[in-house]
Amino acid sequence: MLGRKIARHGVAIIGTALLGGLLSATMVRLAPGFDTDEAQIDSHLNSESLRALRESRSQQNNILVFYLQSLKRASQGDLGSSLTLHQPVSKLLRERAPLTLRLIGVALLLSWGAAMTLALSAAFLRLYSYDALATVISGILLCLPAAVVGLLSVLWNTPAALAVAALVFPRDFRYARNLLGRAYSLPHIITARAKGLHELRILFWHVIPVAGPQLLALAGVSVSLAIGAAIPIEALCGLAGVGQLAWQAALARDLPLLVNITVLVTLVTLLANTAADLIGSMVGSQPA
Amino acid sequence: MKIWRRVACAVLLLVVGVSLCATFVAPAGYARQYREAADAPPSRQHWLGTDDIGRDRFARVLYGTRLSLLLAPAAALLSTLMAAVIGGLAGYLGGMFQRAAMTVTDLFLSLPWLFLLITVRALLPLNVSPLVSVLATFLILGMLGWTSAARVLCASAACLRDSDFLRQARASGIPGARLFWIHVLPNLKPVLLAQFWVSIPVFILSEANLGILGLGVAEPMPSWGSLLKELEGLVSVGEEPWKFVPLILLVAVVTSFQLIVSKQEEEFAV
Numbered sequence: 001m002l003g004r005k006i007a008r009h010g011v012a013i014i015g016t017a018l019l020g021g022l023l024s025a026t027m028v029r030l031a032p033g034f035d036t037d038e039a040q041i042d043s044h045l046n047s048e049s050l051r052a053l054r055e056s057r058s059q060q061n062n063i064l065v066f067y068l069q070s071l072k073r074a075s076q077g078d079l080g081s082s083l084t085l086h087q088p089v090s091k092l093l094r095e096r097a098p099l100t101l102r103l104i105g106v107a108l109l110l111s112w113g114a115a116m117t118l119a120l121s122a123a124f125l126r127l128y129s130y131d132a133l134a135t136v137i138s139g140i141l142l143c144l145p146a147a148v149v150g151l152l153s154v155l156w157n158t159p160a161a162l163a164v165a166a167l168v169f170p171r172d173f174r175y176a177r178n179l180l181g182r183a184y185s186l187p188h189i190i191t192a193r194a195k196g197l198h199e200l201r202i203l204f205w206h207v208i209p210v211a212g213p214q215l216l217a218l219a220g221v222s223v224s225l226a227i228g229a230a231i232p233i234e235a236l237c238g239l240a241g242v243g244q245l246a247w248q249a250a251l252a253r254d255l256p257l258l259v260n261i262t263v264l265v266t267l268v269t270l271l272a273n274t275a276a277d278l279i280g281s282m283v284g285s286q287p288a
Numbered sequence: 289m290k291i292w293r294r295v296a297c298a299v300l301l302l303v304v305g306v307s308l309c310a311t312f313v314a315p316a317g318y319a320r321q322y323r324e325a326a327d328a329p330p331s332r333q334h335w336l337g338t339d340d341i342g343r344d345r346f347a348r349v350l351y352g353t354r355l356s357l358l359l360a361p362a363a364a365l366l367s368t369l370m371a372a373v374i375g376g377l378a379g380y381l382g383g384m385f386q387r388a389a390m391t392v393t394d395l396f397l398s399l400p401w402l403f404l405l406i407t408v409r410a411l412l413p414l415n416v417s418p419l420v421s422v423l424a425t426f427l428i429l430g431m432l433g434w435t436s437a438a439r440v441l442c443a444s445a446a447c448l449r450d451s452d453f454l455r456q457a458r459a460s461g462i463p464g465a466r467l468f469w470i471h472v473l474p475n476l477k478p479v480l481l482a483q484f485w486v487s488i489p490v491f492i493l494s495e496a497n498l499g500i501l502g503l504g505v506a507e508p509m510p511s512w513g514s515l516l517k518e519l520e521g522l523v524s525v526g527e528e529p530w531k532f533v534p535l536i537l538l539v540a541v542v543t544s545f546q547l548i549v550s551k552q553e554e555e556f557a558v
Contacts (some may be wrong), residue, residue: 015397016394019391023395024407026498031411031412054379139546142546143489143493143543143546144539145493145500145513148516149524151516155519155524156525224399227400228402231406232497236500243508246403246407247501250410250503251414253414255410266399269400270398277327
């Protein structure tokens with residue numbers, strides 16, 4: 001049963017990544033200015049070089065051929081070269097991925113730690129003032145643009161991971177608080193409380209098994225949120241990660257680099273969601 | 289909560305009202321340069337000082353607010369209409385069309401929102417006139433922001449598909465297109481309205497992010513994003529506090545929208 005589920009998810013991930021790649025390649029091919037190259041106005045090039053340049057461009061006219069060629073090269077480990085940084089894309093990604101992964105990892109730990117602590121204590125204590133304070137803090141953070149949080153993090157000299165965590169936390173907190181609040185209002189949990197069962201026992205034996213699968217799904221979504229937040233934070237804090245690379249590629253219209261980062265981000269997001277889904281279904285199938 | 293919603297409505301009305309009067313309140317306009325007073329602190333002539341090339345910051349805040357507050361709802365309207373057509377049709381027709389539409393929706397949703405925006409904005413020329421940059425920014429927001437709303441609308445339309453009144457209408461021989469426009473869409477109105485209101489603060493924040501990253505509205509046109517870009521040059525928070533006015537205004541407006549839409553969001557958002 002689990003094996004079939006994993007296989008189904010695997011097929012879905014590959015299919016979505018391939019479709020995403022095709023969509024990116026189509027958009028790149030249709031992007032204004034794709035047919036032109038700065039080299040074509042280079043006065044040092046002779047007519048033969050210019051013709052060769054135009055021919056190499058015209059070979060990419062067919063979107064499907066363009067995509068299949070890119071796929072073939074990618075299967076051999078060649079992701080192409082960056083137009084602006086003049087380096088292989090695979091090398092650039094290899095160099096920058098560890099920093100982004102570390103940033104996202106630490107940020108997720110911080111945001112989840114804070115969100116779960118606050119959500120659990122809000123559900124546990126059920127104090128209006130405490131809940132209101134936590135809601136106000138998360139509400140203010142929710143109203144700040146990610147890039148402003150990045151700028152403030154530079155101004156106050158705080159770690160970048162804290163800035164990413166500050167952007168992921170309010171969403172995590174809101175959903176976690178709602179999920180736990182809903183779980184605590186279930187009839188069997190109200191009965192357990194009325195019968196005087198210890199609060200910790202209620203939490204670990206009755207509340208978490210009910211809210212667990214959804215909280216895990218939220219964890220999957222948090223990865224996507226953290227990746228999105230890492231782009232402006234890395235760009236504005238001057239961190240040489242994949243987020244900054246994506247921003248630089250966007251500003252310079254470095255399309256080969258951008259397509260590869262898009263596919264990579266799609267894969268990471270899908271893998272995170274799939275992992276959360278599979279663990280959630282395993283937890284959900286355990287008797288509470 | 290009702291009182292807070294009223295306060296939020298009042299704040300929004302005040303900000304919209306003042307920004308709509310920008311032409312009268314700041315008649316010199318957002319692009320006029322006072323070269324003798326570049327980077328000046330607040331004074332009687334320039335309430336919020338001037339920027340590094342001598343443009344009146346108060347005028348730019350007013351015009352920028354007007355731009356963001358007029359175009360974010362326009363983008364929200366576009367995305368809601370797209371969601372209504374794509375999500376509504378997918379839910380109403382079901383089968384292969386629904387599966388295909390939802391696969392595309394999932395594909396868009398699998399990418400982080402800001403990353404998707406940056407990528408698509410990069411595909412369009414960046415060196416364009418200010419007006420084109422405004423249109424490009426808000427069109428992208430509108431054309432990419434439909435996905436989560438489409439999911440909700442697809443689910444709502446699928447619920448309607450097998451309802452008694454639609455079966456009866458179908459049995460009466462009403463053509464499919466008429467059924468969709470006259471019977472299905474009007475029943476999706478509450479969901480559509482909720483999605484419209486929920487999208488506005490999201491688009492305001494997205495435009496601000498794009499502007500700060502240099503991918504939003506081009507100079508000299510002001511927007512909240514380009515105004516917030518000024519914070520990049522600050523050395524400390526207390527140094528020039530008046531530069532934080534656009535941020536305070538943005539937070540006040542987004543908070544007001546969040547307060548107004550919180551009820552709908554809880555009911556309908558994904």
